[in-house]
Amino acid sequence: MQFEHVTCPHCGILCDDLTIEVNESSLKPLNVDHPHCIRGFTQSSFDSVKLPSAKVDGKNVSLDEAINKAVGVLQSSSQPLINGLIADVQACRKAIALTDKIGGVVDHANGKYMRANIAVMQRMGKVKTTLAEVRNRADHVIIFGAEVLDRFPRFLDRILSPEKSLGTENTTNKTITIIDSQAQQDVSKSFDQTNINYLRLDMPNLESIIQVLQSTIQSPDKVDEAESNITKTIKSVYTKIFDSQYTTIVWNTGLLNTDTAEQTVQAITLSIKELMKEIRCVGLPLGGSKGEITANQVATWQTGIPLPVAFMSGTPVHDPVLYDGSTMLENNEADSLLWLSTYSADDVPPETTIPTIVIGHPNMGISKQTTVFIPVGVPGIDNRGLACRTDSVATLPLQKIRNSDLPVASDVLNKINEML
Amino acid sequence: MAIKLTGGEIYDPAHQVDGKQQDLYIVDGKVLHELPDNEKITETHDLNGCIVMAGAIDLHTHIGGGKVNIARTMMLEDEHAHPHHGSHICRSGNGHVVPSTFSTGYRYAEMGYTACFEPAVLPVNARQAHMEMADTPMVDKGGYVLLGNDDFLLSMMQKNVSQSAINDYVAWILDASQCIGIKVVNAGGVHAFKYNQRRLDVDESGPAGITPRDIITKLSRAVHELGVPHPLHVHASNLGIPGNFKSTLATMTAADGLPIHLTHIQFHSYGTEGDYKFSSAACEIAEAINSQPNVTADVGQIMFGQTITTSGDTMMQYFGHEHAHPKKWTVMDIECEMGCGVIPFKYRDKSFVNALQWAIGLEIFLQVNDPWRVFLTTDHPNGAPFTSYPHLIKLLMNRSFRNDAFNIIHKDAQKMSNLVSMDREYSLYEIAIMTRAASAKILGLTSQGHLGQGASANITVYRKQDDVEQMFAKPTLVFKNGTLIVKDGAVIKTVKGITHVVKPEYDMGVEKSLTKYFDDYQTISLPNFKISTDEMIECIGNEVEVHPCTPK
Numbered sequence: 001m002q003f004e005h006v007t008c009p010h011c012g013i014l015c016d017d018l019t020i021e022v023n024e025s026s027l028k029p030l031n032v033d034h035p036h037c038i039r040g041f042t043q044s045s046f047d048s049v050k051l052p053s054a055k056v057d058g059k060n061v062s063l064d065e066a067i068n069k070a071v072g073v074l075q076s077s078s079q080p081l082i083n084g085l086i087a088d089v090q091a092c093r094k095a096i097a098l099t100d101k102i103g104g105v106v107d108h109a110n111g112k113y114m115r116a117n118i119a120v121m122q123r124m125g126k127v128k129t130t131l132a133e134v135r136n137r138a139d140h141v142i143i144f145g146a147e148v149l150d151r152f153p154r155f156l157d158r159i160l161s162p163e164k165s166l167g168t169e170n171t172t173n174k175t176i177t178i179i180d181s182q183a184q185q186d187v188s189k190s191f192d193q194t195n196i197n198y199l200r201l202d203m204p205n206l207e208s209i210i211q212v213l214q215s216t217i218q219s220p221d222k223v224d225e226a227e228s229n230i231t232k233t234i235k236s237v238y239t240k241i242f243d244s245q246y247t248t249i250v251w252n253t254g255l256l257n258t259d260t261a262e263q264t265v266q267a268i269t270l271s272i273k274e275l276m277k278e279i280r281c282v283g284l285p286l287g288g289s290k291g292e293i294t295a296n297q298v299a300t301w302q303t304g305i306p307l308p309v310a311f312m313s314g315t316p317v318h319d320p321v322l323y324d325g326s327t328m329l330e331n332n333e334a335d336s337l338l339w340l341s342t343y344s345a346d347d348v349p350p351e352t353t354i355p356t357i358v359i360g361h362p363n364m365g366i367s368k369q370t371t372v373f374i375p376v377g378v379p380g381i382d383n384r385g386l387a388c389r390t391d392s393v394a395t396l397p398l399q400k401i402r403n404s405d406l407p408v409a410s411d412v413l414n415k416i417n418e419m420l
Numbered sequence: 421m422a423i424k425l426t427g428g429e430i431y432d433p434a435h436q437v438d439g440k441q442q443d444l445y446i447v448d449g450k451v452l453h454e455l456p457d458n459e460k461i462t463e464t465h466d467l468n469g470c471i472v473m474a475g476a477i478d479l480h481t482h483i484g485g486g487k488v489n490i491a492r493t494m495m496l497e498d499e500h501a502h503p504h505h506g507s508h509i510c511r512s513g514n515g516h517v518v519p520s521t522f523s524t525g526y527r528y529a530e531m532g533y534t535a536c537f538e539p540a541v542l543p544v545n546a547r548q549a550h551m552e553m554a555d556t557p558m559v560d561k562g563g564y565v566l567l568g569n570d571d572f573l574l575s576m577m578q579k580n581v582s583q584s585a586i587n588d589y590v591a592w593i594l595d596a597s598q599c600i601g602i603k604v605v606n607a608g609g610v611h612a613f614k615y616n617q618r619r620l621d622v623d624e625s626g627p628a629g630i631t632p633r634d635i636i637t638k639l640s641r642a643v644h645e646l647g648v649p650h651p652l653h654v655h656a657s658n659l660g661i662p663g664n665f666k667s668t669l670a671t672m673t674a675a676d677g678l679p680i681h682l683t684h685i686q687f688h689s690y691g692t693e694g695d696y697k698f699s700s701a702a703c704e705i706a707e708a709i710n711s712q713p714n715v716t717a718d719v720g721q722i723m724f725g726q727t728i729t730t731s732g733d734t735m736m737q738y739f740g741h742e743h744a745h746p747k748k749w750t751v752m753d754i755e756c757e758m759g760c761g762v763i764p765f766k767y768r769d770k771s772f773v774n775a776l777q778w779a780i781g782l783e784i785f786l787q788v789n790d791p792w793r794v795f796l797t798t799d800h801p802n803g804a805p806f807t808s809y810p811h812l813i814k815l816l817m818n819r820s821f822r823n824d825a826f827n828i829i830h831k832d833a834q835k836m837s838n839l840v841s842m843d844r845e846y847s848l849y850e851i852a853i854m855t856r857a858a859s860a861k862i863l864g865l866t867s868q869g870h871l872g873q874g875a876s877a878n879i880t881v882y883r884k885q886d887d888v889e890q891m892f893a894k895p896t897l898v899f900k901n902g903t904l905i906v907k908d909g910a911v912i913k914t915v916k917g918i919t920h921v922v923k924p925e926y927d928m929g930v931e932k933s934l935t936k937y938f939d940d941y942q943t944i945s946l947p948n949f950k951i952s953t954d955e956m957i958e959c960i961g962n963e964v965e966v967h968p969c970t971p972k
């Protein structure tokens with residue numbers, strides 16, 4: 001059977017134009033050719049007569065037994081960590097409800113990649129745009145890091161290279177400036193589109209380039225005096241921004257140095273706000289490839305604050321340093337882990353010696369140490385779901401395209417919650 | 421099984437009941453005036469010394485959708501400064517200015533509200549708005565979907581399509597987004613801002629060659645002809661600009677005599693007189709409302725203190741960003757539909773402008789004669805958080821309290837306001853109109869906002885007190901569909917509430933041109949853009965009640 005308009009949750013763009021062929025034992029996207037998009041679906045293929053079983057300490061058990069054991073683990077834990085959250089809105093809702101009840105900490109697997117954007121939003125706010133605005137309104141797009149295009153495989157084709165746009169010839173045939181530093185491999189050969197201007201600057205990293213762009217924007221005349229090739233190139237980018245109607249600046253915090261990402265995002269934000277005094281310029285941070293935008297949106301509306309959220313004091317508290325999920329595991333600050341990971345078999349829990357409950361993708365390889373494994377349906381394949389796109393505005397439905405007897409993650413979490 | 425409410429003074433303006441002592445019965449979630457023969461009373465509440473009203477309905481409060489989450493993110497200090505403990509029935513939460521969803525539901529119920537309407541649902545963000553509202557318990561919900569800056573409507577108007585084609589699109593968007601009304605924010609202005617235009621007046625053409633007046637005219641006609649009960653809900657041009665009352669008067673006339681609702685009209689009632697070139701035009705605005713029966717308004721009263729403004733109006737939010745407090749601001753262009761701007765703000769009684777804004781709101785309340793056509797809002801959280809409603813009610817009902825408050829605001833603002841000369845004091849009956857009966861009427865909620873035979877048993881009981889602020893802040897009993905949910909101002913039982921929508925009929929042929937538009941330009945396909953009723957129930961988590969439309 002074939003299903004059309006299928007949403008792909010395997011990167012933050014949430015393309016919803018996939019046609020998927022579903023057979024008894026396989027899933028196959030028919031109209032996309034990027035290996036990442038294809039694997040997103042093919043890796044969820046399984047033989048429906050040999051459904052993976054729930055496990056306790058490596059032994060097959062019934063779902064009820066697994067849930068009972070999970071309840072026991074959480075009840076005897078004094079500092080549980082709910083992590084992963086690679087899931088749809090429904091499962092995230094229940095995971096946060098559960099954390100509220102047991103007084104734990106909840107964070108997303110990609111938590112550390114979200115912090116910079118959130119912190120800058122908290123401190124100074126943002127100037128942002130969404131994908132359809134970029135597709136139709138932008139005549140100039142600056143991308144920091146060519147690797148952005150690998151991480152968001154269809155961004156260039158679907159968003160930046162539209163056949164038609166609501167604007168002019170310049171918005172259909174956008175000028176695309178891709179900027180790399182010496183830290184990135186030279187990929188100039190991979191772009192044959194004439195509207196792409198690939199710049200690999202003699203600078204150590206993207207951060208330093210962004211700093212130069214910011215100083216150019218803040219004092220354009222000053223830079224003129226200290227001419228170097230780099231400042232000349234950046235000045236030409238700056239001039240192009242002023243020659244354009246609607247420049248969009250694209251970045252992915254995953255490509256930035258985590259320690260300084262916040263300053264870098266701040267530099268981009270200040271640059272855009274300075275430009276806004278005269279012209280239109282907007283930001284488009286890309287992210288959300290493991291559902292972190294979804295998880296963070298749900299956390300923010302349910303608790304008033306973004307991830308990570310700690311409930312130990314009885315009310316939700318946000319502290320990205322104290323409650324970073326992966327750091328807590330490294331420092332042995334949690335004494336049990338509930339790992340929620342439903343989209344991909346690859347997103348296995350981090351290695352740990354504490355009792356671990358995995359509510360996971362059915363094809364996930366699970367280590368023997370895992371206390372409880374509950375395979376659940378894949379949202380967008382086995383059950384309907386809801387997901388938030390990278391721009392935090394568009395929300396998309398995930399279809400059910402396969403009949404399987406796997407339990408739904410949100411139901412499992414709800415059941416655990418009710419028994420606690 | 422019947423619940424008897426005995427001895428209370430009933431305020432039910434929909435049936436001209438003004439404080440009469442009368443018994444009510446609740447059977448199967450409905451209000452009855454007589455006990456049916458076969459029913460047994462299982463519970464009696466002695467309401468002597470109490471005031472009984474229908475559950476209150478807030479017709480304009482920003483409680484869901486992306487902009488609220490942006491506001492929450494930007495107000496981290498406020499969130500942490502106002503933690504809410506959970507209980508065996510309630511979820512924990514945070515926030516005073518923009519509370520988390522569960523807290524929002526509990527606080528509204530604890531104030532006797534049983535329905536809230538989110539006035540700025542972006543079509544592409546409607547799912548999220550409904551998800552947030554599904555996580556807002558206790559109260560019924562509904563949304564107004566935004567049009568009037570979307571490229572699709574503007575291109576239809578450029579092509580001069582027929583009114584009936586526009587009607588079909590309007591009906592389709594209501595259906596696709598599961599909303600109950602249409603809202604327009606700075607018609608054409610948010611679109612113009614994307615082209616770096618920083619101002620757009622009612623009769624100026626935007627980049628699409630269309631004027632805001634054209635947009636208001638077409639949309640108000642569409643809403644009227646489709647028979648949608650709620651009039652076009654309009655956030656007028658030039659919000660916050662001195663002298664903008666002229667744009668507001670022009671916007672009223674753009675409806676050509678058809679129903680039009682002007683929202684947070686306080687922000688649109690400014691003149692340019694005096695030393696500060698900023699003055700009250702409340703008198704002109706109130707006079708215009710009084711003389712045009714097709715016009716309704718909610719006030720958007722400001723209160724002094726910290727809040728955050730969240731609006732679809734990128735153009736005017738960007739203009740106002742220099743006044744941000746703390747100094748931070750967010751502006752976003754959205755999906756060829758709309759935009760949003762989120763800016764924290766602190767209204768100070770010692771600021772001339774803020775003090776006068778406060779007075780202007782009250783002047784409008786006191787000068788609009790018909791309480792059926794002026795609604796009690798603070799445009800939560802833009803003028804103040806919704807939890808300030810009891811204080812606002814006291815300002816309206818108690819002249820000496822109001823004058824005491826007036827006497828401490830900025831002295832120059834006092835000179836520019838004639839508030840003290842207004843001796844009107846709102847009665848309980850009038851408060852019941854503007855917070856219940858009229859809100860239900862203007863939304864087409866026939867079983868709400870009143871206590872007639874067969875009404876939904878959404879009932880709020882207040883113990884009579886001299887201090888109406890105390891009284892309205894903490895009802896002694898609140899029933900939602902017959903279930904007692906609040907006792908002595910605290911939640912005792914949680915319920916979910918439902919979502920009110922309208923589904924006017926339309927020619928499905930409209931999907932042909934829409935499908936082409938989505939395929940050619942949008943980043944989501946049309947089938948995924950639309951929210952089906954079963955998705956609302958099964959995935960988003962809202963029961964839906966469809967209210968009838970009577971096409972004209």
Ligand SMILES: [Zn+2]
Nearest residue numbers: 480539684799
């Ligand atoms: Zn509003």
